[in-house]
Structures are given as C-alpha cells and as structure tokens.
Amino acid sequence: MKKSEKNIHTDTICAVDYAFQRIGGKHKGRIIYHLREGVRRYGELRRSMTGITPKMLTQVLRELEEDGLVTRHVYLEVPPRVEYNLTDTGRELLPFITLLSQWGRKQMGMDPQCEPVNAGMLLEESV
Amino acid sequence: MKKSEKNIHTDTICAVDYAFQRIGGKHKGRIIYHLREGVRRYGELRRSMTGITPKMLTQVLRELEEDGLVTRHVYLEVPPRVEYNLTDTGRELLPFITLLSQWGRKQMGMDPQCEPVNAGMLLEESV
DNA sequence: CGGTATCCCATGTGATACTG
DNA sequence: CAGTATCACATGGGATACCG
Numbered sequence: 105m106k107k108s109e110k111n112i113h114t115d116t117i118c119a120v121d122y123a124f125q126r127i128g129g130k131h132k133g134r135i136i137y138h139l140r141e142g143v144r145r146y147g148e149l150r151r152s153m154t155g156i157t158p159k160m161l162t163q164v165l166r167e168l169e170e171d172g173l174v175t176r177h178v179y180l181e182v183p184p185r186v187e188y189n190l191t192d193t194g195r196e197l198l199p200f201i202t203l204l205s206q207w208g209r210k211q212m213g214m215d216p217q218c219e220p221v222n223a224g225m226l227l228e229e230s231v
Numbered sequence: 232m233k234k235s236e237k238n239i240h241t242d243t244i245c246a247v248d249y250a251f252q253r254i255g256g257k258h259k260g261r262i263i264y265h266l267r268e269g270v271r272r273y274g275e276l277r278r279s280m281t282g283i284t285p286k287m288l289t290q291v292l293r294e295l296e297e298d299g300l301v302t303r304h305v306y307l308e309v310p311p312r313v314e315y316n317l318t319d320t321g322r323e324l325l326p327f328i329t330l331l332s333q334w335g336r337k338q339m340g341m342d343p344q345c346e347p348v349n350a351g352m353l354l355e356e357s358v
Numbered sequence: 359c360g361g362t363a364t365c366c367c368a369t370g371t372g373a374t375a376c377t378g
Numbered sequence: 379c380a381g382t383a384t385c386a387c388a389t390g391g392g393a394t395a396c397c398g
C-alpha cells in the first residue's frame with residue numbers, strides 16, 4: 105500500500121482509474137487507434153498523426169511498449185525500419201476505443217455510422 | 232484554426248482525440264462511473280471516491296457540467312443539498328466506461344464478469 | 359453541507375536543433 | 379529513417395485552511 109511508488113499503477117483500487125492510467129494522457133488513445141489495422145512504421149504514425157512532436161510520439165510509444173500494450177520491432181537494415189503493433193492486451197482495447205470514437209464523431213456532428221475499422225476515405229485524412 | 236484558444240475542444244480533427252479531451256484527466260472517468268446509477272449528492276461522491284480532494288472533485292464536476300456531461304441541481308435548503316447526475320450525452324458514455332472498467336478489472340486479475348451496473352458488493356467498496 | 363482560497367510542486371507537453 | 383538532446387513552460391493536481 106505504499107503511496108510513494110513511482111507512477112506505476114500498482115496500488116490502484118478502481119478499475120476505471122486503473123484503466124485511465126494506462127490509456128490516459130493526451131496521445132495514447134489516438135496511437136492505439138492508429139494501430140487498429142495492424143503494423144505501422146514510425147514514420148507512418150508520425151505522418152498520420154497531426155499535432156504530435158517526434159519526441160512525444162517516441163515517448164508515448166515507449167510507454168505503451170513498457171506497459172505491454174504495443175510491440176516494437178526493430179529491423180537491422182539501412183535505412184532503419186521500426187514497426188509498431190498492438191499486443192493482444194492492447195488489441196482488447198479496440199472495441200472501447202471504437203465506441204469512444206463513435207461517440208466523439210456523433211458529438212462533433214459527424215456521421216457516427218461510418219465504421220472506423222474498415223472505413224477509409226474520411227479516416228485516412230482526419231483521424 | 233486558431234490554436235491560441237482556451238482549452239476548449241473546438242478545432243480537433245480526430246474523434247478519439249476529441250473524446251479524450253472531454254473525458255480525459257485523472258478523475259473524469261471515475262466520476263462518470265460513480266454517477267452511473269443516477270443522482271448522487273456531493274458528499275456521497277466525496278465519500279465514495281478515495282484519493283480526490285474536495286477541490287478537485289468540485290473542479291472536475293464543474294468542468295463536466297460546463298461540458299454538458301453532468302447536471303448540477305442546487306436545493307435552496309438548510310443544510311444545503313446539491314445533487315449531480317449525468318446528462319443524456321454523459322449517459323451515452325456509460326457503455327464505454329463499462330467496457331473500460333471490465334478491461335481494467337481483467338488486467339488487475341479480478342473477475343471481469345462481475346457486472347458494474349448492478350453489482351454491489353465489490354463495487355461499493357473498491358471502485 | 360458543500361464548497362473556496364491560496365499556495366506550491368510535479369509532470370506532461372512543446373519547440374527546436376541535432377544524430378547514428 | 380527513426381529517433382535524441384536540451385530547454386522551457388503551462389497546467390494539472392495536491393495540501394491545507396477557511397467560508398456561507
């Protein structure tokens with residue numbers, strides 16, 4: 105029950121609270137969402153996500169990796185290639201991210217019906 | 232496209248990002264969750280939520296109210312009574328909070344089957 | 359009972375420039 | 379290509395005390 109631990113979510117009691125500690129923060133949800141269809145390279149993520157600096161992108165990806173939600177695969181090639189993907193645990197979050205996304209889209213006055221998972225046109229641009 | 236606006240989520244493009252701006256933060260999800268069964272008084276919330284100061288509780292409740300997710304009803308009595316509840320929009324978030332809660336409980340090694348909505352024993356204490 | 363006021367610190371996030 | 383390094387700052391959040 106020591107409170108003075110790091111910020112690692114050990115002694116949390118509430119499941120909602122606990123979950124928010126793992127997917128909270130400004131970018132985590134969005135990154136998970138962008139990995140919904142599978143493997144993405146670092147540069148792909150960077151290009152598809154507006155408003156995030158390389159530093160933050162790297163930092164958050166490392167946090168997600170350390171937290172067991174995302175995998176990082178480095179290919180020893182030139183030029184370097186690094187691929188990110190969701191772990192099974194991370195993937196379990198997709199239904200909920202999808203719900204959230206639909207809610208958000210509805211609130212924004214967009215069409216909530218357009219399914220995030222296989223919809224392309226709108227999503228590639230603005231999500 | 233002005234970036235220098237307040238922290239009001241006007242110019243967001245990503246629905247996930249947008250949604251996180253409305254339910255992000257350390258306590259918002261938990262508060263919404265605690266209002267899942269309906270009206271709660273300020274003191275009830277305060278007592279049932281560990282690890283949150285009155286200042287933060289008030290502050291977050293006001294944010295949620297301003298944001299149209301929670302209603303605040305003041306009764307002009309002595310002693311004073313203030314009741315909080317979810318708006319329809321706020322209530323639409325419950326399925327997603329529930330999913331999140333189940334995921335969290337599973338991750339914590341607890342029984343994810345215990346349904347948050349009508350389960351009593353475990354929840355009253357530890358959620 | 360249901361809050362406010364004040365002060366303060368940690369951390370999260372950003373801008374910019376540079377590298378193996 | 380896929381990051382790091384460094385600096386700087388805003389804001390989120392906590393402790394404590396007090397109020398109508």
